[in-house]
Amino acid sequence: MTLPLLCAVVGAGAAETAEAPAAKTLMEKNLASGKVSDSVADAIFTLIDRNGTERVRRTRALTKLQPNGSDNMRLVRFLSPSDIKGTTTLLIEHAGADDDMWIYLPALKKVRRLAASNKKDSFVGTDFSYGDAIGHKIDEWSHRLVRDEELGGIACYVIESVPLGASVKADTGYSRRLTWVRKDNFASPRVEIWDAEGQPLKRIVANDIQPAGRNGRWQAMRTEAENLQSGHRTVIQLEGYKAEQNVDPELFTPRALGSE
Amino acid sequence: MSFAARPARSFRSVVLPALVLLAPFGAACAAGLDVGGSLRGGLWSRSRSLDAERDIATASVWGAADWRPHDRLAAHLDGWLREESRDRSDAYRHSKVREAYVSATLQRWQLRLGKQIIAWGRADAINPTDRLIRRDYTLLTPDDADQREGIEALRVRRAAGPVDVTVVWAPRFQTSRIALPPLPQVRYDAREPARRDQFAVRLESSGRTVEWSVSYFDGADAVPDLSLARVDAAGAVVALTNRRVRVWGADIGTTVGSYALRAEAGWSVPEASPAPGFDAKREQLFVVVGGDRNVTSSLNANVQYFAQKVRGFRHLDEIADPLLRSVASRQAATANQTRGFQQGVTLRLGGRWWNDALEAETSLVCALTTRSHVWRAKASYAIDDRWRMVVGFDRFRGPDDTFLGQLRANSTVYAELRRTF
DSSP: OOHHHHHHHHHHHHHHHHHHHHHHHHHHHHHHHTOOSEEEEEEEEEEEOTTOOEEEEEEEEEEEEOTTSSOEEEEEEEEESGGGTTOEEEEEOOTTSOOEEEEEETTTTEEEEEOGGGGGSBSTTSSSBHHHHHOOOGGGEEEEEEEEEEETTEEEEEEEEEESSHHHHHHHOEEEEEEEEETTTOOOSEEEEEETTSOEEEEEEEEEEEEETTTTEEEEEEEEEEETTTOOEEEEEEEEEEEOOOOOGGGGSHHHHTTO | OOTTHHHHHHIIIIIHHHHHHHHHHHHHHHHTEEEEEEEEEEEEEEOSSSSOOEEEEEEEEEEEEEEEEETTEEEEEEEEEEEESSOOOSOOOSEEEEEEEEEEEETTEEEEEEEEOOOOOSSSSOOTTOOSOEEBTTOOOSOGGGGEEOEEEEEEEEEETTEEEEEEEESSOOOOBOOOOOOTTEEEEEEOOSOOOEEEEEEEEOSSSEEEEEEEEEEEOSSOEEEEEEEETTEEEEEEEOOEEEEEEEEEEEEETTEEEEEEEEEEEETTTTSOOTTSOOOEEEEEEEEEEESSSSEEEEEEEEEEEETTOOOGGGOOOHHHHHHHHHHHHHHTOSSSEEEEEEEEEEEEETTTTEEEEEEEEEETTTTEEEEEEEEEEESSSSEEEEEEEEEEESOTTSTTGGGGGGOEEEEEEEEEO
């Protein structure tokens, strides 16, 4: 092999090596961009079928970062409609282990623990999965910077993520994700998702991204997920979103769920 | 002062000022008040009362109100009104307050006073430690949970590190309503228990990899014992007696990969133990073990094994008198103590589709020892956010002298339309 060709090969390998960490770093910054110390918000979930028929659910949601500063806790209590009122889900992330999930069922007056694989399941009937709600673990995916693209006049990185291993694909139900990451604040205005068979499954669009708290974090006030296969859509509109409220960590325990 | 003038003067001098003073308080109360419920209309092919009633129409209003004037103070009220198309000769209620309590939280203490539903046990549907429950097994409703009624109690809960301690004291007792066949020349006579107070304590650890609880209950058994009280000119009188029982219980739960695993056990010692006759329950150990997992993204399967060991079991063949034996047979079936050892399995398949608009579930409880079972299925479709349609059936099969087989006449098909508000 001649020296110029060897340099080209080495250079190409070096460039490829430089891209991979950059893509992963961008995804880490993206994940961190939405992690506030805690938050409180009312949310309206509007479920819209392909015929335009709407069903509306109102919730009160709390989040809080665990002491490690990276794992989140999320509590969502349904306020309406009446048939699910009082139903409460608790999601607790664990970086090095399966996440924990519980659900309080008001009709039974019981708290039930859910198994980890439920992450690919629909989050209380919406087009978001439990995994979408918790967030996908960066280290479980391989990331590649695909291109730069302008979206709504804002410059973005477009990053492709594929699962590292069959178990991740099985747990999430996803074989590929494309994430648009804003260059200015690393928030994500758009995600496209492919199912385990490689077919286009879902598109998530985040609008009205606003500053959250005082530490350079961002939160979308309106997020829409569209199931491209069923034609069903879910719109989440946040109302009264407030970050850094010193939310009591005791609220994120199964004990607190069952005390209602 | 004339008789007519007194009310008018009272209104001006007392009522009006009171209304003015209380109005802001009332507005504040109303501001923190959350009210909801449902209107329900149903049709049932058979009752759940072991009688001959057919094609029963039901209409009911279910309501609940929550008032939370402060983060640490709350009140809850829950009840129903109903009417049915059949004539009921038993003491049938047209209304019920299921819960009415106030609760207060102070640091690690939580107090709840009033009529309240307290549900214990991690196993699915069969809970040998769940002793603080009152239930009307004859109530025609698609959801078993709706048959439950609260007990009047003081519940105190203290968080002590990773363990919660709960103590319950209930000064009054109310029996569960069970299905008893209306028989010619047989009258049922409900007896008041000698002691009506109930006490229970539970230690529970939750939020960790393995969750568990241990409990103790000392009170009247919600399901009465049947015994032949006397025979007179009008026929036989069968006494219903809620005898005292102590129950030591434990349960445990965890998740292993995609499986959620649970187990629950209850060791019950009735007051007549260790050598009761045929007119009272015997000491027993009841164990349930199982788990569930999602078999697809929309379908969940739950499988459990249960076993029951009755101490000092005696065969009904020892009873020579046919009338006594008949009553004893019904007592054994009602108490689910027809064998010295029983085992069985439960299976539940449940799913949600079309973004939870359609929910369906089928369950089977199969008592292998007695070759009896109950098969149930239910489907619920949300027409929109307000309207929901529910259809289903219960099918009991087995020998007459078994717990499930004796309920064969309660096999029913039903439909219900529900409008929430």
